[in-house]
Amino acid sequence: MLGLKLNQRTAASRAKAAVPARGRKACVSVRAAASGKVKKVVLAYSGGLDTSIILKWLQDTYGCEVVTFTADLGQGEELEPARAKAEKMGVKQIFIDDLREEFVRDYVFPMFRANALYEGTYLLGTSIARPLIAKRQIEIAKEVGADAVSHGATGKGNDQVRFEVGYYSLKPDIKVIAPWREWDLLSRTKLIEYAEQNGIPVPSTKRGEPPFSMDANLLHISYEGNALEDPWVSPDESMFTRSVSPEKAPDQPTVFELAFEKGNPVAVDGVAMSPAQLLTKLNELGGANGVGRVDLVESRFVGMKSRGVYETPGGTILQVAHRAIESITLDRGELHMKDDMMPRYAELVYNGFWFSPEREALQALVDKTQEYCTGTVKVKLYKGNVTVLGRKSPFSLYDKVIASFEDDKGLYNQADAGGFIKLQALRLRTLGVNRYKLL
Amino acid sequence: MLGLKLNQRTAASRAKAAVPARGRKACVSVRAAASGKVKKVVLAYSGGLDTSIILKWLQDTYGCEVVTFTADLGQGEELEPARAKAEKMGVKQIFIDDLREEFVRDYVFPMFRANALYEGTYLLGTSIARPLIAKRQIEIAKEVGADAVSHGATGKGNDQVRFEVGYYSLKPDIKVIAPWREWDLLSRTKLIEYAEQNGIPVPSTKRGEPPFSMDANLLHISYEGNALEDPWVSPDESMFTRSVSPEKAPDQPTVFELAFEKGNPVAVDGVAMSPAQLLTKLNELGGANGVGRVDLVESRFVGMKSRGVYETPGGTILQVAHRAIESITLDRGELHMKDDMMPRYAELVYNGFWFSPEREALQALVDKTQEYCTGTVKVKLYKGNVTVLGRKSPFSLYDKVIASFEDDKGLYNQADAGGFIKLQALRLRTLGVNRYKLL
Amino acid sequence: MLGLKLNQRTAASRAKAAVPARGRKACVSVRAAASGKVKKVVLAYSGGLDTSIILKWLQDTYGCEVVTFTADLGQGEELEPARAKAEKMGVKQIFIDDLREEFVRDYVFPMFRANALYEGTYLLGTSIARPLIAKRQIEIAKEVGADAVSHGATGKGNDQVRFEVGYYSLKPDIKVIAPWREWDLLSRTKLIEYAEQNGIPVPSTKRGEPPFSMDANLLHISYEGNALEDPWVSPDESMFTRSVSPEKAPDQPTVFELAFEKGNPVAVDGVAMSPAQLLTKLNELGGANGVGRVDLVESRFVGMKSRGVYETPGGTILQVAHRAIESITLDRGELHMKDDMMPRYAELVYNGFWFSPEREALQALVDKTQEYCTGTVKVKLYKGNVTVLGRKSPFSLYDKVIASFEDDKGLYNQADAGGFIKLQALRLRTLGVNRYKLL
């Protein structure tokens, strides 16, 4: 009977990954996760040089079978070459999944319902993709009977945390292999050598030190490292790939209407779209108008400050428009409650705690406030600016008669304000009297 | 002895207003504030039509002496005409004060140290000016022996609360007269009639219904009402006075350096400036580049939604730049603590609780974090965009060697990350095991 | 289609009261709530002297029909006498409802799931009963076609706010009559005179000034006023009615087991009970052992401090035991999130915002955390003390092997702690270096 009730919790995102009928017996205990030998590992494989090296290194070092998993999260690269490369390296089980709709629907949109912004500026484009990759890796691990997973994130960044916290949450007894923290291929030279020794093709562009590292998905692209390491120096214009600069954007503004239902965008100019289609459309509109570049220094969870540059054209529009539709459909009490909790929500996503009970509890709070967050926002894009031209809703709480300064036919009794103020001030008057009475 | 200690609290902003040596005996009790007759009232007087009508109405209705107080908060109007008008109406005690430096130094800057943003969008330009006006009115009331104060805010807005909560906090036994909540001059026609009957000149532009009401000071100008009452319709370009539109801004960006000390801006391009000078300069730079327009629907403290349009050119730059200097000088712990409390701080200012112990306690928290918030931000303005090009500080917490992906000569042991993650995940692994063990 | 979706929100507690099929058209607008004449009023009627006077006063003053509503919330008084009294005063529609189960199940238990404690000490026994009374009054108003409601709360307390905010939330166009704020019967003498002139029997015990006012329900009884007004003087032992003093409690402890399911108590010593039965049982156990008295000074929502004494025997046990079962079934992340929000939740309930979207959003957060809050707590009561002797759960997150100081067979690698600490400290080390490097 208890078992039945349990299913309710497992609902949400964690559900499928965590409790496949046949996997339940397996994950008896954290204790089983102790070292021992690895049989089969699921690698998050991009097909690029670094994860190809990791693939080989895993085969060599652990002597185990490697299963590759390549996800289309809208990063804008062809994925089929990854299949050929994996096959060539002897991989027998190859997973290439288009996760774009799931990514936007179940990860990006819930986060935007919360207006999440890390340290007041970062839209969390990298952070939000990691839990989904982790979840899918665990699903595959269960499907193919793998006892380990591996990823290509380095030992200094946030992504290792996001991947691994995800893995452990969803399959507590999983073995995690983080090559960058284990191997001795700690310089570019050593990596290239290793690749060449093992017949892994090294594109000429990858031979030198790269000017920066990138991470891309349908929500954003990020740039970090090397050429960006001095926070006093701004990035070179040639770096950007998802947006024109405001200077090069058209001289004519782009105006369109974005419709929301229960806090999620559902249509552009009246055309209904799926989540991934819609975000793609907003990216096009924003990118063409120089929208969504941010250059910042952020506080990493692992303890240091780092400098990142991001392009998030569609997400930038989405957050502005979502706040606008909330402004007329959310009551002040729920709006302020949400605002108070937003930095905490953003911190949880940034730190990698998507699959945590506290993020899920906060999401329950956020989603409760979005039930009537339905309506339309008119948006203008112009050379980097996102301007709200109008907002309307069948559930609008804005009442122009009550708000107006002129006669409202008795709807609002101005005398009430006198009593309101008197009682608001009573404690402060008492305080004033009290503080002076001994003087 | 206790009396002596008391002075420590009265410090801060409330100090001078609240406890002048000779005023102490007077404010014996809230109880004295009961109605009775009014002897002398200090009116916040702009010299405009509405407050001129109020002046006359106070003289007629209360048969009391009216003292006028006109403040220069940088609203950009000449104040001397107010003197002539007041004299003509028989006012004997006329106060015209330049409060611009005090306004920016003691009200605007402390608020910007907190990055205050109401409902994610409003920079609180009107809200922050009210407490200073209230405080100065109370100082004058004490100086001239007045027993009442009066203001021209309507009965539906937030300003009445901000003024009156300020009055009561600083002088609990003050009598407050809010003509708009008392009189029957509730239409424009009646007001004009009253003015004409009493020899108050009515400018032709004031005869019809005004298209919107405005409030201006050195931080911003606001527009509300009438022509703006439909939140689906965007404001007419002709309304704006402090900024060109992004479309009309120069095609060349403006780049400059803004220096901060302990969280306050102190110099532009190396030229040290007083607080009001500096904000004036930022307004010029921002206004010329189309920066700082916001159009929003906000939740008033008195319970309704209202639509406001704001121009805050300098403040917009200041907030972006302040976040940038914080990003390298504030530790993550203090930065996130501040961010968590920011919406609450903004709500307190918006609702009129500047002179409250909770705002002062929050300010103490904020100011503690600003002790090392010193450095320089390079800013680019371009057609409405405020872009951070660089940030540097003698106290920068950014360390490019620790942050970099490449060899850091042992400063950071990547293996530590493994342990870090393991312990971060332990509770979630236990949770996972626990949740499944009965299945 | 939208209409259909709307029903989802109205779910919860607000549902039935607010949107009966036939009542929908009626509540067109806030604007209809303007004064005008009253046809029929539903009075919250206890049958006591004060509300009997109010009944008569409503009939006389408003010349309207009065419908009485008397609720059994477990206050421990016979309710049938109220019927006879009402009949005698010509009331035709008399409602006497046993709301005890609804009260405990839908109001008390949800609040205890949040561990709500106002100002660190008050278990909110009065506050939580008001919304239910308000809701039932509104339901009756709709049923009988009344256009007004009335209550007997005074103009200085919190209860007037709790009642009226409830009324307005559930039926925005309702007319509210608050006799204590309207009439001139402002002294006991005048009240008694009015009663005698109108043939309302005045018990001899009610002729003099009462030593204190009381409010009782199944959760608690409160005492305020007169004899308790000096917070330096403790209440007389004779005042208490629900508990013996610790001094008079038995010399032998009482030990029992309290079972929880999803955060709600469901059984005592293995005997399943309905919510009201269970709280009754805990009250008996606690009262007999001197548990649950609190004497405090609290901050009223209407602005002043007030002194209250409360007896909450069962609630005191429940909160201690609920925290104990949470301690082993809630993950740290969700537990701390809840704790952080608890004071806010308590403030909302205290201030009367039970039927508000922000309380409902917080409740969604709280309830999300309670899904596995299932298990048993062994409690000892002894002369005022509530001691937890043990706690166990099928979902316990406590793992004695991981927690122990001794060998855990590799479950926890102590070396991980080194990395954990190093990364936790990294930002503070950087801070330290940074702060000193210029010295």
Next chain:
Amino acid sequence: MLGLKLNQRTAASRAKAAVPARGRKACVSVRAAASGKVKKVVLAYSGGLDTSIILKWLQDTYGCEVVTFTADLGQGEELEPARAKAEKMGVKQIFIDDLREEFVRDYVFPMFRANALYEGTYLLGTSIARPLIAKRQIEIAKEVGADAVSHGATGKGNDQVRFEVGYYSLKPDIKVIAPWREWDLLSRTKLIEYAEQNGIPVPSTKRGEPPFSMDANLLHISYEGNALEDPWVSPDESMFTRSVSPEKAPDQPTVFELAFEKGNPVAVDGVAMSPAQLLTKLNELGGANGVGRVDLVESRFVGMKSRGVYETPGGTILQVAHRAIESITLDRGELHMKDDMMPRYAELVYNGFWFSPEREALQALVDKTQEYCTGTVKVKLYKGNVTVLGRKSPFSLYDKVIASFEDDKGLYNQADAGGFIKLQALRLRTLGVNRYKLL
């Protein structure tokens, strides 16, 4: 010039430890903390078996000079034997410091000003002592020119974090040696063997597995482990050392007055006492009356749940009494702000972030609210109960005339409450209308 200003931050507790004039140059960088050889280590030495073994192990393993530091924090043990033992083991620099006054004044009292309670129940007695020990170790390390510090905390507990985060914060380049995470003496048997091989006397009581581990200081004593590991089984009465059980406490209550100044207790029954004297006195009073035992399951920072039993007699009284004096001297606004932040404050202390900018910022908020927290509380102790009998203050905000239900001569206009409620409810009325208008 900047250097001068820096000193302001270093003020507070971190000051002396961190920036002794001659030590500044030394702590150039985190980078210097890299491994290498250890010259001299300062060990937190209790004189007991475990830290004696550590002392020897450090000498053997690191071949370095060991300096011992033994602190009197009120744990109630003689410290001089530690000197003899250290001397016998060849230690040349021995520090034995009485830190009781500093402990209570600068650590315990600031924490009690915040009403800190971890997970609703734990008064943080162990947590609060660690930062002081860490600070003093670092001071000594600077004084004697040591390059490392060491402690005896295990690898599974919170204390290792508290010690080490403290060390790193105060001296970023310090080398930390945590023997329990490094050595292979992982069973009691191995430890005893090592002791015997090295001539360290092993008391017979230490030969077997101890029933639980203890930590004591002037604030509390804690018990953990072994016999306490089943959270369903309550501890044996014989374990407790600081308090009689409620059952064995006197039949007569103890009543006394506790005076506060600015949030700190300063006198008992009119007798002024130093911080440590006062806490000692409260411990005596509480312990004799069965006050302050808590048995709980807590969430450790390192990720697991653990069971702890605590005796905190004086602290329990102090928190109850502090809340009582706050209830009449703190305004609602500041009181609720404090309450909202309290769980966060407690978490920071529990997790070991005493020397962090966020704890210091929160302390600034808390301390701002305590400026008028002055007055007297009358307390009754009886068989485990701490009851507030009365509270008074020259700054009391409680005004019995305003609070009373009867005539207050116009101080409070009950009609104001009508307006207050109307405006409080306006948003909810609008919400109600809005939600139903489409139905």
